[in-house]
Amino acid sequence: MASGEGIALVELDEEGVDRAFRADVLDGLRQKQKAIPARWLYDDAGSELFEDITRIPAYYPTRAETEILTERGEEFAAEIGAGRTVVEFGSGSSVKTPLLLRAIDPAAYVPLDIAGDFLREAADALSAKFPGLPVHPVEADFMREVDLPDAVSAQPKLGFFPGSTIGNLVPRSAVDLLRSMRKTLQADYGVQPMLLVGMDLVKDRDMLIAAYDDAGGVTAEFNRNLARRINRELGGTIPVDDLRHLARWNDKYARVEMHLEAQRDIRFEVSGQSFAMARGETIHTENSHKFTRRSSYLLLEASGWSPVKRWRDSKKRFSLILAEATDPRNAP
Template identity: 50%
Template structure:
């Protein structure tokens, strides 16, 4: 019989994190927000995921941006200010920057000020003529662009198919907010993952090396460490499944037995086979995404895909 580990009650638990976990685990379908994947260990695991042979989105999107970079640049105004929502690795950005020598400013937006400062320093060193104007903000909420952007034409950059991590109605709200921030007649360059055969989709989220499983399980480790939880990590397993009716990949953590977990003084019962839904990743057809964008006030200008139609890069214009 496995002895369940015990953990001390978290002394300086983040109250918002704790409240979100309590609320999510109190639902009939237990949930945890995917935004909590990304502590230091989770971020390292995600970077490892992007290099896996099964995980096609990152390398496919970079391939499209690299091949179509001149065409994308030709559609953007010469002195455009480029706003990246949720900036991460600069690999995708660099595919565009080399084709945009007259860019008036690059505005990376992220919640992590330290991360932004480090990225800005590197970009300024590599592109000394580029004005880098970082903004520390949650891109899902309204924020102001730097005054230095002034009246320059604006374009948004939202790679990585992050839009697929939002429920469709939430994605439409997010796209509308981007339009409000960027203003009328602005452009938006974004990546969108496409519907494809189920085995390929599920393999991308349940790789043979178990890296995605470790990424998912790390969320429970984080709760144990930061919130004083007592999840038995050996009593849960990772599951990824394509829900064809909803057109989304779902990631779950499955309870391997009847058990109870304590977090922050509360107890949460689990039945054997009961799951915690940790992430959804919606997959679109070209037409279904154009229709979603239209509901948010964006008109499709053009779209590119790879030869196997695994992934797409769209340019939208704000009406």
């Protein structure tokens, strides 16, 4: 049963625009290497396009993660136990989230997402599949600590962060987010929260590029949708048709990068401010870092999470890691 219309924690300005969105876009467009955080790709239209991406044959992460959740349910149940509230950072997938919920018998489900309409649709869909499960959608920017509904504040929590979304962040931001999640998930009493997080693995470059630059152009539309959103919500005049989707492998940082590349010299306005891009200049819109076992464990440990168990799909393309919050310490 969904709890009403959910809780909205997004801060809007006098024009009804997310303040953080406006600030991130304007700050990002002023930089020498223009860059906008990947989380702003996921408005309602972007979230729907991403769902389309997950069904593209070359996009392996969703299938690989779903395989793990399908085949390892008993192991999840044994490690996690029943009765935890599942807090999902990002609206629940119609495929992956039910697999986890069926496996572990949770006390409640709290989806967090910044895309309000998509969030409520996902929450309603989960409520229909699990009519006896309390569902409390929260419209919020989960990059910061979130106050969860009072109904679940005292319950032990399991954070669920699938899809290797953690890979969108540079390491320092990933550490900040994982620490913030730890605070969000802390119960009112002493049971330590747990976190189940998806992390994509380092693999063949050609396989990676194919996953982020599909022949049908769905990923390109997903990327260009950010420019359309800026035009719509921030009074932008970006010539969207003059921007080309670009995906490339950065071996130094073990990540696939997505960019919007200007095909000619262009000028445009956003929120009354003027910007220009020379031909070949890009807006960096997304990173997708790939991990090894060591780098994933190091990231978790640096953020106050101790890895408990790691699972991989049969082709060793993707990992799901269960971790438990640990008390900070300054020495071994």
